[in-house]
Amino acid sequence: MLEKWAQVKGRDGAGTPPAQPAFDSAMEAFVRVASAALPGRVVEVWLTDAARARIGRAGPSDPRAAVMLARTGTFADVFEIADMGHDPDFAATGALPPGVVAVAPLLAGSGLVVAWSRAQAALAPAERALLRDVAALLSAHLAALTEEREASEQRDLYALIAEHNTDTLVRGNLEGVRLYISSSVRDLLGYAPEEMVGRRAAELVHPDDLPEFRRMMEDVRAGRVELLRTEHRQRRKDGAYVWLEAYLKLTRDKETGAPDGYVASVRDISQRKAAEEALAFAASHDPLTGLPNRVVGEARLSAALARWAGGESAVAVLMLDLDRFKAVNDTLGHGAGDQVLHAAAERFRAELRAGDLVARVGGDEFLVVVEAQPAPGAGAPAPEGAADAAAEAEAAASRLADRLIAAMAKPVMVAGRRVSVGLSAGIAAARPGRDTPAALLKAADAALYAAKAGGRNGWRVG
Template sequence: MFPPADRRSAFTNAPMGIALTTPAGVLVDANPALCRMLGMAAEVLHGQSVLDLVHPAGQAGASQAHATLLAEHRQPMRLETRLMHADGDEFPVQVTASWVDGSSAGDPPHLVMIVEDITDRKALEAQLLHRSLHDPLTGLPNRLLFHDRLQHALERGSRADTPTSVLIIDLDDFKTINDTLGHHTGDLVLVAFAERLQTVLRSSDTAARLGGDEFGVVCEHTDRAHAELLVGRLRDAFQDPLVVEETTIPVHMSIGIGHVESGADPAHAHQRVVREADAAMYATKRHQR
């Protein structure tokens, strides 16, 4: 065992926050790293309940984890939650807490909590999640997120007894753009198309790039008549050609509509509405040739 002076040095110089608390979670001591993390001096923290430092939204979960630790001393508690800084900001942490029995020297039973600021880790996780769900070229949701948003829209529509519509959009003769102007210009056309597409949609609509030159739109609370009005607005918006690197490029598109009536069963409606919109889009493309 390290002598008391060395143990105190480790507590003081540890890079992560450390708190010593009573079994009830009342702070007895906090090391400098934890004080910096919270923006409060050790003297201010002394006597406070650890739960009072937790963001209100996480207090119920923290209380449950604390109760489990008291009931099962042998099992350390691990919890991700959010703490409150003295200036009112919140930040994510991982807390690992252990029960320490009283010693023969008269030390009472207490808890040792290791607190790690995981802001950078959470930011990286969010970045990776965003990349996995969004098209890297246009920044729009990708096919996976499109289907997730559609499922949620159908579930909300079932509960609220409201209709849902889906648009499938394909750029006509996009291969010609790539072949004549190059893939770089083709990519810029897709980006410009996505930007103009979003200017027409409502905030409740979800536009996605499904792959290649194919796009999809989930329209909540939208019956077929309103979906047809949206298609009309989209066609009006693309009457003017796109201008990419000083090159004027007319864009024509085929659009298909799929529709789900109010209160439909989401489990059966999901694939059907996409197939319906896809078939309608190809029918439009054949008709326009």
């Protein structure tokens, strides 16, 4: 179906049906110019429904449209109907008064430019060329309207996606300055978008994450990366830090191909990071006492022995075992035993120096790793300074053992009852031939058994 777009009365004053509302000023101007250039003729433009939909216009249909479209379907250039009033196809429609009708099809089946005159005068060659030019101009105008509407729809679609996406979308330049940020940043960081535009993300990055973040942005600025993923913390408007995950893609100038900025999709991963940290903690810590477990304790001991081998420190271990703990479990139950273990862990933490480690390695057994600065003259790599280093480590471990035993000599309150347990400790220092975790722990275990056999509530050096 064709739509009658506009109609303008020719200079001969020939009567026509009342003009329909014009939907586009440029289209109406084309028709006026064509009518003025073709004196004695009425010029109209009819669009197909498909063309009307492409440019986003609506309007009344015209009963002549289907007939004219069927007639012009086989023509690619201007053609004329010699006597419209006697044309069998149009006679039944009462379409137009008698006269000559000239038709110029628009490109891509968009519609027709129709010019008619009662004078039954055919178009001169110049008039045919003019009508053809009008059709070409109108075709170009319709193509521009179509392109504009499609671009507008794309912009609307992008705006819809950007403003309703739970991720925050960012456009920035190579200096890291934000040029655009979507409104979801209000939920992400508490800022309004206009507060973020013109600022660098680095301004809000956590100090611990800033060096790596700056290296990443330098890679982007230099065009060394096309796509990357990063996790870092940024400061919310309320001062709290949140973990963010960003997928960042480098963009390039369409003409030169040179990097011109980036786009990023950013989301809050604080809950995921908390879950990961909880899983990591559970895998490396005792669930009852919260102390590091055997795996962590032995890994820490291996690292300490590597430093000892380089003469950086003196290393000793203490194996601890609670005295009379089995009696607590047997008489008061495992719940009471758990309370004693928890209290012991708290007292151990309170006595340790910064840098020392206590880990729960069994039921009521604990491992303490002690590192001490080597005595003057004992800092040479093992084995040259081993004897002095071992003596220093044993001395530090012995002093710590005294404090731990004293701490556990105080009763523990369990369900309103005062429960007394003691502590025995075995000490072993790293030295040649005892330079692996297994060898050191074996020596400390032997010393612990000796302390137990010697009356408990004391320590021995192995």
